[in-house]
Amino acid sequence: MNTEVPIIDSALSLQEALMGIVIPPDIRDELTIIDIPYISFDDKLHQGQLVLHVDIADEVQEIFQEILKLRFPIEHAIPMSVYDWDDEKSMRSNNTSVFNYRVVYGTDQVSNHSKGLAIDINTRLNPCTAIDGTLQPANGTYDPSVPGTLTPESPVVKLFADRGWRWLGHRERKDWQHFNKSSAKI
Ligand SMILES: [Zn+2]
Numbered sequence: 310m311n312t313e314v315p316i317i318d319s320a321l322s323l324q325e326a327l328m329g330i331v332i333p334p335d336i337r338d339e340l341t342i343i344d345i346p347y348i349s350f351d352d353k354l355h356q357g358q359l360v361l362h363v364d365i366a367d368e369v370q371e372i373f374q375e376i377l378k379l380r381f382p383i384e385h386a387i388p389m390s391v392y393d394w395d396d397e398k399s400m401r402s403n404n405t406s407v408f409n410y411r412v413v414y415g416t417d418q419v420s421n422h423s424k425g426l427a428i429d430i431n432t433r434l435n436p437c438t439a440i441d442g443t444l445q446p447a448n449g450t451y452d453p454s455v456p457g458t459l460t461p462e463s464p465v466v467k468l469f470a471d472r473g474w475r476w477l478g479h480r481e482r483k484d485w486q487h488f489n490k491s492s493a494k495i
Contacts, residue, residue: 315346315356318385326360326388332410340408340425341366345373347383350457357386360408362425365490368472369407369428375468382457384431400446400486403433403457415440427489430465431457435478435486451485459485 436449477484
């Protein structure tokens with residue numbers, strides 16, 4: 310049992326976490342905010358927040374309890390409103406987040422992040438590859454030997470896979486940060 314007092318990285322209300330953009334009411338009504346604990350890169354216990362679909366809140370909470378036990382470092386988890394809904398800005402800071410109302414890069418499709426059903430983890434260390442082959446964020450680097458990096462062997466990838474999440478680090482065009490929970494499954 311960890312009795313350490315966490316360093317608070319985020320303590321927003323749901324309303325504060327959704328400020329600054331217009332979200333369709335049917336999506337907004339299914340969102341909630343949860344506090345999650347993690348060990349950050351300073352080796353200390355932190356508490357951050359995720360905005361996500363209410364149906365996966367318990368499962369994601371459980372996954373982060375397991376990530377904590379593994380002491381797999383998470384830089385911080387701060388809702389996208391703090392980054393003005395700018396994904397590049399969030400990724401540059403190595404943020405971990407779920408909900409962001411946006412389309413898939415290079416398409417007009419609404420992303421699974423827009424329903425709160427996809428999570429991006431340690432986004433600078435686990436960048437995504439754009440259609441033109443460049444890495445996003447621009448300061449992103451992928452080195453499997455660096456702690457906090459997701460690899461096919463990572464126990465964190467297994468935690469998600471065991472619960473029916475798909476990791477896009479397995480995809481041909483790598484998106485190492487991204488796990489997706491299909492809405493059809495919940
Ligand atoms: Zn993603």
